[in-house]
Amino acid sequence: MRREILIFGICVFCYLGCDSMQEVSLYEVDLTPTPEQLVSSYPYRHVYLDSCNSNLFGHRSHPCKRVEFVKDNSVEGEDHLSIAWQQGDSCRYLGVGFPWANYVGKNLKNLEQIAALQFHVRLDSGSVSKIPMFFSLVDYGGRQATSKINLLNVEGQRLDEEWRTVRIPLATFRASEKGLNLENVKELRIEFQREGHVHLDAIQIVPFHHEGKFLEPIGEDVCENLPLVMNARNLWWGLNGSETMGWAEGEGFLALHYDKTGPQRDWNSCGVALNQWEALDMSEVYSASALTFQLHGQFSPLNFSILSSTGAPRQIRQRLSLDHCIQFEEGIWSCAIPIKQFDQHEQFNWSATREVRLTVTEDIDAAMHELQWSEYRGNPNKVHRWLEHHKQ
Amino acid sequence: MMWLGLWMFSQWAHGQTTAVTLVADSAGWSLMRHGAQHEILGAGAKAHFGLLEECGANSIRLWSTNKSALLDSAHQRGMSVMLGLYLRPERTGMNYNDVHAVEGQLAELKQEVLKYKDHPALLLWGIGNELDLKYTNTRVWDAVEELAKFIHDVDPNHPTSTVLAGIDPAKVHMVKTRCPDIDVLGVNAYGSIEKLPLNIRRFGWSKPYIVTEWGVNGPFEAPTTSWGAKKEPPGGVKASTRLRRYDDIIAADSSMCLGSYCFLWGQKQESTATWHGLFLSDGSATDGVDAMHKAWSGEWPTWRAPSIRNIRMNDRGWKIDHIVEPDSEVQVDVDLNAFEGEVQWQCTLFPESRSKKMGGDRQKSLEEIPTDFTFVNPGSVVFKTPKNPGAYRVFVKACRDGNNCSSANVPFLVRK
Numbered sequence: 001m002r003r004e005i006l007i008f009g010i011c012v013f014c015y016l017g018c019d020s021m022q023e024v025s026l027y028e029v030d031l032t033p034t035p036e037q038l039v040s041s042y043p044y045r046h047v048y049l050d051s052c053n054s055n056l057f058g059h060r061s062h063p064c065k066r067v068e069f070v071k072d073n074s075v076e077g078e079d080h081l082s083i084a085w086q087q088g089d090s091c092r093y094l095g096v097g098f099p100w101a102n103y104v105g106k107n108l109k110n111l112e113q114i115a116a117l118q119f120h121v122r123l124d125s126g127s128v129s130k131i132p133m134f135f136s137l138v139d140y141g142g143r144q145a146t147s148k149i150n151l152l153n154v155e156g157q158r159l160d161e162e163w164r165t166v167r168i169p170l171a172t173f174r175a176s177e178k179g180l181n182l183e184n185v186k187e188l189r190i191e192f193q194r195e196g197h198v199h200l201d202a203i204q205i206v207p208f209h210h211e212g213k214f215l216e217p218i219g220e221d222v223c224e225n226l227p228l229v230m231n232a233r234n235l236w237w238g239l240n241g242s243e244t245m246g247w248a249e250g251e252g253f254l255a256l257h258y259d260k261t262g263p264q265r266d267w268n269s270c271g272v273a274l275n276q277w278e279a280l281d282m283s284e285v286y287s288a289s290a291l292t293f294q295l296h297g298q299f300s301p302l303n304f305s306i307l308s309s310t311g312a313p314r315q316i317r318q319r320l321s322l323d324h325c326i327q328f329e330e331g332i333w334s335c336a337i338p339i340k341q342f343d344q345h346e347q348f349n350w351s352a353t354r355e356v357r358l359t360v361t362e363d364i365d366a367a368m369h370e371l372q373w374s375e376y377r378g379n380p381n382k383v384h385r386w387l388e389h390h391k392q
Numbered sequence: 393m394m395w396l397g398l399w400m401f402s403q404w405a406h407g408q409t410t411a412v413t414l415v416a417d418s419a420g421w422s423l424m425r426h427g428a429q430h431e432i433l434g435a436g437a438k439a440h441f442g443l444l445e446e447c448g449a450n451s452i453r454l455w456s457t458n459k460s461a462l463l464d465s466a467h468q469r470g471m472s473v474m475l476g477l478y479l480r481p482e483r484t485g486m487n488y489n490d491v492h493a494v495e496g497q498l499a500e501l502k503q504e505v506l507k508y509k510d511h512p513a514l515l516l517w518g519i520g521n522e523l524d525l526k527y528t529n530t531r532v533w534d535a536v537e538e539l540a541k542f543i544h545d546v547d548p549n550h551p552t553s554t555v556l557a558g559i560d561p562a563k564v565h566m567v568k569t570r571c572p573d574i575d576v577l578g579v580n581a582y583g584s585i586e587k588l589p590l591n592i593r594r595f596g597w598s599k600p601y602i603v604t605e606w607g608v609n610g611p612f613e614a615p616t617t618s619w620g621a622k623k624e625p626p627g628g629v630k631a632s633t634r635l636r637r638y639d640d641i642i643a644a645d646s647s648m649c650l651g652s653y654c655f656l657w658g659q660k661q662e663s664t665a666t667w668h669g670l671f672l673s674d675g676s677a678t679d680g681v682d683a684m685h686k687a688w689s690g691e692w693p694t695w696r697a698p699s700i701r702n703i704r705m706n707d708r709g710w711k712i713d714h715i716v717e718p719d720s721e722v723q724v725d726v727d728l729n730a731f732e733g734e735v736q737w738q739c740t741l742f743p744e745s746r747s748k749k750m751g752g753d754r755q756k757s758l759e760e761i762p763t764d765f766t767f768v769n770p771g772s773v774v775f776k777t778p779k780n781p782g783a784y785r786v787f788v789k790a791c792r793d794g795n796n797c798s799s800a801n802v803p804f805l806v807r808k
Contacts, residue, residue, distance in 0.1 A: 129503035132458070150496030157499060172492070194458055213491040219530060237561040238594045266590050277562040278530060309562070310528060352528075354562060 035114035039207040042111060044101040047188055048119075048203035050077030057097045058189075064091035065192070070199065075120045075163055080201035085192040097138075098203065099187040105140055106185040108170060108205070116153070116167035116208030117188070120201045127160035132193040137173055140186050145178035163201070169210035219278040219309070219352075223285055227292075228373040230272045230356060238270030245270050245360070253296070254368040258360040271307075271357035274373070279309045279352035286339050286350050290376035290383075295333040297366030299325065303359040304337055311349025315357075316342040326387045334387055338380035411549040412515055414575055414600060420647025421600035423551075425472060425515065432515070432602060432651025433688045434474070435670075438462060438658055443677060445469050448688030453604060453653040455521050457504045463513045472515035474553070474578075474604070474653065475508060477501045479520035479535060481527065488531040498535060502542055509547040516550050517543055518578055518604065522557035524566075533570035540573035551575035555604045558584045564595040576650065578604035583613040585637055589645040603642055603652035607680075608633050611663035617713045619783050621744050621803035622663045626710065628699035628729060628798055631683040638687035654684055661758070663745050664785065666799050676795040697796035698735050702727040703788060705802045714804035719779045726771045726788050726800055736791045739765035739773050744783035744803060781806050 039045065048054040051069040059067040065085045074080040085094045100106070108115075117135065129151060138144040147168050151157050155165040175182045188203070231252055233239075239246040244258050244267040258268060274280045282289075291304060302320045318341050325335040339345055356373070378386030413424045422429045434451035437444055438459060444452070452466050456478035466473045480486035480497060488494055508514060519539050523532045540552040554571065555578035556563050567574055577597055581588050585606050592601055608630040614622040625633070634654065642652045659669035666672065670680040679699040686692050703726045705714045716722055728735065741763040761784070765775045771790070778784060783805050791797040 129500040129507075150492065151499040151503070152492065152496045157503075211492065214487075215489040215491060215531065217489060217529070219528065235565075237565070237596050240594075266587075267594065269594070271561055273562070273565065277565045279528070 035209070036207040039111055039115045039205060042115075042205060044104065044106045045205040046203075047098050047100040047117070047205065048081070048200075050074070050079045052078055055099045055102060056081075057099065058095055062091065064088055065094045067096060073163075073199075075201040077202070080120075080199055082197070082199050083192065084197035086195040087193055093191065094193070095189050095191040097187050097189045103186065105183075107183045108137070108185055109182045111205065112170045112175065112182055113210070114207060115205050116169045116210065117203065118165060118167045118206040118208075119203040120163045121159065121166055122163045122199045123159060123161055124197055124199075125161060127158055129159070131159060131196055131198055133196070133198070134191045134193070135168055135173075136189045136191065137175070137180060137182075137185050138187050138189055139181040140184045141181060143179045143181065144189070145173040145175045145180040146191075147172040147174075163199075167206065167208050169208055169212070170205075171210050171212050220281065221275055221278065222281040222283075223274075223353075226285055226289055226373060226375045228274060230274075230371045230373070232272070235273040235276065236270055237272075238267065240264065240267050244268065252369070254371065256300075256360060256364045256366050256368060258300075258362075258364045260361070260363055268361065269357060269359045271305075271355045272371075273355055274353060277354065279354055281351045282353040283350040285375075286345070286353075288375060288377055290336040290338040290374055291356065291371070292334075292336045292374040292376075293371040294369040295325065295335060295366050296369060297331055298364055299327075299333055300360065300362050300364035300366065302364075303361060304342075305357040305359070306339075306342060306348070306353065307355040307357060308349045309352040309354045311347075311352060313344050313347060316344050316348050318342045324383050326384055326391075328391060334391065336374070336376060336383050336387055336390075338376050338378070338383065340380040412551060414551055421650060423515075423600070423650045430472065430515070430651075431646075432472075432474075432653070434472075434651060434653040435657035435684070436605060436653050436655045440657060440671060440675075440677070441465055441469055441471070443681065444657055445471070447681065447685040447693075449657075449684070451515060451651070451653070452657075453518065455518070457508060460508065463508065463511050467511070467513035471513065473511075473513045474516050474518050474602070475511075475514055476518040476521055476555075477504060477539060479523060479532070479539070481520070481523050481525060482529055482532060483526045488529045488535060494531075494535055498538055498542075501539055505539075505543055505546060509543075509550065514550055516576060517547075517552050519543075519552060519554045519574070521555045521604075522580060523554070524563050525557040530566055530570070533566045536567075537571040537573055540571055540575075544573050553578045553602065553604075555580060559588070559591055559595060559597075561595045564592075564597050568596065575599060577601040580605035580655075582607060583609040585641055589641065589649065592648060600648055600650050602650050605655040606637065606642070606652055607655045607668055611667055614663075615711070617803055617805070619713075619744075619805050621783055621785065621805075622667075623711060623803065624664055624667055624801055626700040626703050626726070626798070626800035627666070627679050628701040628800075631679040631699060631798075634680055635683040635687055638684075643687075661745070664787075664801060665742075665758070666787070666801065672789065672797055672799060676791060676797045679796075679798040682796075695733075695792070695796065696731045698731060698790040698792055698798050699729040700726050700788070700790055700798040700800040701729060703800040703802055705786075705804060710800070710802050714802060715807055716777050716804055718777060718781060718806050718808060720777050721774055722777055722804075723768070723772060723774050724786055724788060724802060725773075726790070728771055728790055728798070730790075731792075733792050735770065736794065737767055737770065737773070738789045738791070739763075739767075739775065740787045740789075741775070741778075742785050742787065744785055777804070777806050781808060 068082040069079040070082045071079045134148050136144040136146045153167045233247050244264045245256050305315050305317045307315045324337050325333040415422045432451045433449045437452040451472040453474040455476040519536050536554050543552050553576040611622045656668045659671045659673050679697040682696050703710045741761045742758045765773050767773050785803045787801040789799045
C-alpha cells in the first residue's frame, strides 16, 4: 500500500511538473522598437539645424518680413533663424518653408501618434503667451494640415527671452481630417500673422507622448419614446407671470391672457426646450407624432413652431385651427397638430430638434393643459377621427 | 514716514480708481467706475481716437489682446476699454471636445488676464466674441465659465462678459446656467437690435447687458439682387438709422443696458468697403460719425459731412435690380444733403465681392477697376459699363474738405 501511494505521488508530481515547467529560451527578447527608438532612428528627423545644413525658402527679406541667420546664442549648429514680420495690405501671406531632407518625400505616418515637431524659440525682449505663427505640413499633392503652439507644450509655459523648447504633437495636425498624405510629406511651412519677432532654432522630430483626450460629444441624444411632456417650467421662456402668459401658480397648466391692444402686447411668444436646450434627435419618431394638448376656455388660432439648432429651415410652423380640435365639453377643447402638417417638415433637420414655440396673435383668455409631443398614428388630415378614437 | 504714508495713499487711491463695479437699485443696473456711474458711450475702435473723444465717446472695445498698445492710447485720452479675450470659435476649426486644445487656449488667456488686469483703462473683460455663431458644441460655455471664474479669482476689480451674435432663448439659457461667473451679457445686434430690450427680458436674462456691436443691418440681413449682390443703403440712410437706434433703443433701456459699442469706428471690407465702417478706406470720416456725435453728445458737430440720401442708376432706385448691357453708357444720380460749403465728388467701380465669410471674419479688399467717369452735374455721373459680363458695384462719394464724406453704391449686372 505504501508503495502504491509512493508511485501515485510520483505520478502526480510528474504531471504537475510537466504542466508548470514550460520550455523557455534563455535568449528570447522583444524586438519591437519602442517609440523612442522608432523616432530616433527616423532618418529625416532633423528639419532645420542651421543655414549651411538645412533647406529653407521664403528667407528673402522684404518690407514686411526680415529673416536673418544669427550666429550668436544658437541652440545647435552654426546659426539660428531670426524672423521679424509685420503684416500689411501689400503682404497678406508671410511665411518660411523647410523642404527638409532635400525635398525627399517623408513618411511620418508611423510617427503620427508617438512624435512631435520640436523647436526652440525665444524673443528679443518681454514675454507673451502666444505668437501668431502657424505650422503646416504640406504633402506632394499640395494638401496641408496646420497646427499651432499650445502653451501646455512650451517649456515653463512661457515664451520670453530664454530659449524655450516647444513641441507640437504630430497628431494635432489632424492629417487625415485635412486630407494630408502623411506618407509623402514635402515640407514644413511656418506662417506668420499680424506682427512679431522670434528667434527659432533646432527644428526636429522627437519622441512625444500626446494624450490627446477627447470628451464624448454632447447634444446627440435620441428620442426613442413618446410622449415628451413639456411642463418643466424652468425650460420655458417668454412667460411673464399671469400678465399675458405664464404657469398658473400651483397648477400644471399654461395660462394665456392676451390682449393685442394691451400694454403687454409684445409678450406674445413663449417656448420650451425639449432637451435642456441641447439638440434632440427626433428623426425616428417625428413622422408618427403630434403636438397634443387641451385648451380650456376661449379657442384661438395659436401659432406653433418647432425649431432646430442647425439646418434650414431652422423653424417650421403650423397654425392651430378648429380642424385640429374637438370640443368635448363646453369650453374644453382637445387638440392635436400632426407634425406632418407643419410646412417644410421634410426639409427640417429632425436630428437637431430643440424647441417648441407658441405665438399668440389674437386675444385669448384660456388655459393650456397637458402640452405634449405625443405619438400619433392617425391620418394627418383626419385629426378629428383620431381625437374621437383617442377619447374613447 | 511721510513717503510711506504717500505710498499707502497712492496704493489706496489706485485701488479705488480702478475698481469697476455693478450696482443694482430701483432704477436698474449701473456700471460704476472712479466711484461714478459710467454709461458706456463706446465704439469698436483701433484708430481716430481724437475724433472719438471729440464726439463724446468714453470707451473702446478691443476684440483681443493682440493690440494691447491701444489700451495705453485709450488711457491717455481718459477712455475705458472692454478688453476681449479671444477664444477660438468652433467655426474656425476649434473642437471644444479636444481637452488639450481647450486647456492650452485657456492657459494662454489666463496669462493675458494676469498681464492686463491692473491696466488703468480696463473696464471689463469680453470673453470670446460670437462663439455661438454656427456652433453646435455647447461645451464652449464651459471654457467661457472657466475663464470667467479665473478672472473673478484673480481680478475682483473688473466684471466679466461674453459676447453673443444676437440672442435666442437657447443661448441665454446656456450663458445663464453654464456661465454663472458671467456678470454682463454682451450682444452684437444689427437688425435684431430692434427687439433686443424685449428679447433680453423675454428670454430670461436678468443681469445687465451691453450692446457690444451695433449699427445698420449687416450684409447677412440685407436684401439681395437676383445675382446675389447685397443692397447697401446710402450713407445718409445709414446715419439716420444709427441715430434712431441709439436714441430709441440703447439709450432708452437704461435699466438693463449699460451702454454700447458702435461698429465700426474705422473701416473694413464686409461685402463692401463701406458697409459697417464709419470711416472710408482713405481715412475720411463719414456722415455716420456725425450721427454718433449727435447720439453721444446730444448735438450735431459744427461742420457736418454731406449726407447722401438716395442713389439711382438710370433713374431707378438702389433697391431694385440693375441689369445693363456691356460697354453701355449709364447715369448715376444721388440726392444729397449738402449742408454748407463746396462738395467734391468721386466715383469708383469695383467687381462684386464673392466672399462667403461670416460673423465679421476678415474679407479681402477688392481691386478697383479703372473707369472714366464724367460728372454732368453735381451728383450726376455718367460712365461706360465694363465690356466683360459680370457683377459690379459703382460707388459715389461726396466730400467736404476731403475728409468729411458720405458714400453710396449700386450693384449692377452686366449681361449681353
